[in-house]
Amino acid sequence: MSSNPLGNNKVMQVGMVVENIEEAVLAWSRLLGVEPPPITTTDPFDVSNAHYQGKPTPAQAKLAFFDLGQVTLELIQPIGEPSTWNDQLSAHGSSLHHIAFEIKGMKAHLRGLAEQGLGLIQQGEYSGGRYAYVDGQKQFGTVIELLEND
Amino acid sequence: MSSNPLGNNKVMQVGMVVENIEEAVLAWSRLLGVEPPPITTTDPFDVSNAHYQGKPTPAQAKLAFFDLGQVTLELIQPIGEPSTWNDQLSAHGSSLHHIAFEIKGMKAHLRGLAEQGLGLIQQGEYSGGRYAYVDGQKQFGTVIELLEND
Numbered sequence: 023m024s025s026n027p028l029g030n031n032k033v034m035q036v037g038m039v040v041e042n043i044e045e046a047v048l049a050w051s052r053l054l055g056v057e058p059p060p061i062t063t064t065d066p067f068d069v070s071n072a073h074y075q076g077k078p079t080p081a082q083a084k085l086a087f088f089d090l091g092q093v094t095l096e097l098i099q100p101i102g103e104p105s106t107w108n109d110q111l112s113a114h115g116s117s118l119h120h121i122a123f124e125i126k127g128m129k130a131h132l133r134g135l136a137e138q139g140l141g142l143i144q145q146g147e148y149s150g151g152r153y154a155y156v157d158g159q160k161q162f163g164t165v166i167e168l169l170e171n172d
Numbered sequence: 173m174s175s176n177p178l179g180n181n182k183v184m185q186v187g188m189v190v191e192n193i194e195e196a197v198l199a200w201s202r203l204l205g206v207e208p209p210p211i212t213t214t215d216p217f218d219v220s221n222a223h224y225q226g227k228p229t230p231a232q233a234k235l236a237f238f239d240l241g242q243v244t245l246e247l248i249q250p251i252g253e254p255s256t257w258n259d260q261l262s263a264h265g266s267s268l269h270h271i272a273f274e275i276k277g278m279k280a281h282l283r284g285l286a287e288q289g290l291g292l293i294q295q296g297e298y299s300g301g302r303y304a305y306v307d308g309q310k311q312f313g314t315v316i317e318l319l320e321n322d
């Protein structure tokens with residue numbers, strides 16, 4: 023086990039699932055005093071190659087990002103299922119979902135985390151990078167996301 | 173309504189409730205590659221003057237803080253009730269609880285947020301400052317904490 027399995031300690035993103043992303047974007051914009059960011063949709067499976075619990079999933083999500091410097095707030099409204107986003111919204115309603123750290127070398131990090139009992143929940147790709155969510159709910163109190171940008 | 177009701181946009185803390193703070197501290201320490209921080213207990217009512225839903229509460233919590241630069245991760249294990257920490261743990265298990273912003277002028281900020289429909293859940297004092305949690309769960313997807321350090 024490395025002395026720092028993530029390779030860095032900087033929280034780069036906090037993500038939350040919401041029932042209605044249009045309303046949540048406006049609420050956050052007012053609170054933060056910033057312009058509403060665009061709402062995008064994650065890529066379909068042929069681009070994202072999204073896998074949930076080891077199997078391909080057609081689930082997508084609407085996303086919006088508030089760039090607040092070091093930390094980005096990510097709003098997520100699930101589209102379809104199965105996904106960790108949909109699980110969270112179904113079980114807990116609008117709620118915080120994950121803390122994200124930027125890493126380099128996804129496969130090696132996932133192996134290291136699996137050795138700590140942090141199993142992979144979901145992973146996928148986006149233009150210029152890839153993500154993985156690992157199940158830290160019980161040990162850590164949160165899903166942990168690894169983000170790797172090329 | 174001010175153009176930025178918080179007065180700043182910097183996420184300074186992400187808090188989560190956990191079933192067992194001793195275990196969670198060790199898990200986070202291993203993940204982050206840092207020494208385990210001390211576990212402290214919030215002050216009793218005669219010091220904290222803690223109020224939950226407008227009424228005095230004897231509830232306390234064990235706390236541990238991982239200082240990661242701009243962002244501190246706060247682990248919270250509720251002691252007694254009623255508290256927003258205990259509500260969260262009872263309803264959702266170990267899970268993310270809040271995003272905190274540092275503010276100046278608690279009363280004015282709480283008034284401004286109430287005008288946006290963000291009602292006060294809980295507030296209290298600690299050596300050198302005070303906190304308030306406002307109910308952003310539905311609108312924002314999270315409880316929002318205001319922290320004011322003197």
